[in-house]
Amino acid sequence: MxxxxxxxxxxxxxxxxxxxxxxxxxxxxxxxxxxxxxxxxxxxxxxxxxxxxxxxxxxxxxxxxxxxxxxxxxxxxxxxxxxxxxxxxxxxxxxxxxxxxxxxxxxxxxxxxxxxxxxxxxxxxxxxxxxxxxxxxxxxxxxxxxxxxxxxxxxxxxxxxxxxxxxxxxxxxxxxxxxxxxxxxxxxxxxxxxxxxxxxxxxxxxxxxxxxxRPRRAIEATKQALRAAWSQDLTTAMNTSFWVTSALHHTDDLHEGVVAALEKRPPRYNRDRTQLP
CATH class of the missing domain: 3.90.226.10 (2-enoyl-CoA Hydratase; Chain A, domain 1)
Structure with missing residues (x-):
């Protein structure tokens, strides 16, 4: 990075x-x-x-x-x-x-x-x-x-x-x-x-x-979901959130966040894939 x-x-x-x-x-x-x-x-x-x-x-x-x-x-x-x-x-x-x-x-x-x-x-x-x-x-x-x-x-x-x-x-x-x-x-x-x-x-x-x-992909997705919600009804906003959440499930940061929470240690976000074990 x-x-x-x-x-x-x-x-x-x-x-x-x-x-x-x-x-x-x-x-x-x-x-x-x-x-x-x-x-x-x-x-x-x-x-x-x-x-x-x-x-x-x-x-x-x-x-x-x-x-x-x-x-x-x-x-x-x-x-x-x-x-x-x-x-x-x-x-x-x-x-x-x-x-x-x-x-x-x-x-x-x-x-x-x-x-x-x-x-x-x-x-x-x-x-x-x-x-x-x-x-x-x-x-x-x-x-x-x-x-x-x-x-x-x-x-x-x-x-x-x-x-x-x-x-x-x-x-x-x-x-x-x-x-x-x-x-x-x-x-x-x-x-x-x-x-x-x-x-x-x-x-x-x-x-x-x-x-x-914070995890940069999650930050970006959250920013854009919030912006989009200004002009969406609840159903559209919820559908948008579903697909945003689906995409974030495939990021290293989510897995790191879950493991860090379970291990009770600070998460190490925003690392390059080459830095991961």
């Missing part, structure tokens, strides 16, 4: 490896509140290509450099686009480039923990919602603020929000554009946990490390 060890720095993203099996991705446009531009999506997808191809990587943490997680679209770049390119392109700013990234996060084999270190608004909040788990700094603020600039949620917010916080709260957040603090975000189910600002990344890495230690 190989694991990338060297940190990676692209134009708008950084990638480090703070723990075994864990990659830490950082949105790296702090002078622009980590606002989304096409180059950031390009670099993000490039990193995902690299990390998903490495079976030694089993969980991701996503955070932002500086004081903000992500402010959504870079409004200066958006203004330039509206004035210079929209009459030619006749396409909304960023929409088509962001759609593949959102889809990639939700379908990735890797569980993703968002470490929301500061403001996460509009598309930046949607980016965090596309992750599987969210830990927020107690200083973080979050809002589905599209309506404040004359837009509707454009990067999955109308899909994620009702499923996470319920239809009524989703309507309140999206229609008012109000920004909520970390305590309120926790209370309504927008985030899973809160952390002190200087402990946020460590807490997120610790959670990702726990996920990375």
């Amino acid at each position: 190989t694991t990338t060890q060297d940190s990676v720095e692209l134009d708008t993203m950084r990638c480090a490896f703070p723990a075994e099996g864990v990659a830490l991705l950082t949105l790296n446009r702090p002078d622009f509140a980590n606002g989304v531009v096409p180059e950031l999506v390009r670099d993000f997808l490039r990193l995902l290509d690299r990390l998903e191809a490495d079976n030694g990587i089993r969980a991701l943490v996503l955070t932002g450099a500086g004081r903000q997680f992500c402010a959504g679209a870079d409004l200066k770049a958006m203004r330039t686009y509206l004035e210079e390119r929209l009459p030619v392109e006749q396409e909304p700013f960023n929409a088509r480039i962001l759609f593949p990234l959102t889809q990639r996060l939700t379908t990735s084999r890797l569980p993703i923990v968002a470490a929301i270190n500061g403001g996460a608004t509009a598309g930046g909040l949607d980016l965090a919602l596309a992750c599987d788990l969210r830990i927020a700094s107690r200083r973080a603020k979050m809002g589905e603020t599209y309506v404040k600039v004359g837009l509707a949620p454009g990067n999955g917010g109308t899909y994620f929000l009702p499923r996470l916080v319920g239809s009524g709260m989703a309507a309140e957040l999206a229609l008012t554009g109000d920004v909520v603090d970390a305590e309120r975000a926790l209370a309504i189910g927008l985030v899973n946990h809160l952390a002190e600002p200087d402990e946020l990344v460590d807490d997120a890495v610790a959670l990702a490390t726990k996920l990375a230690a």
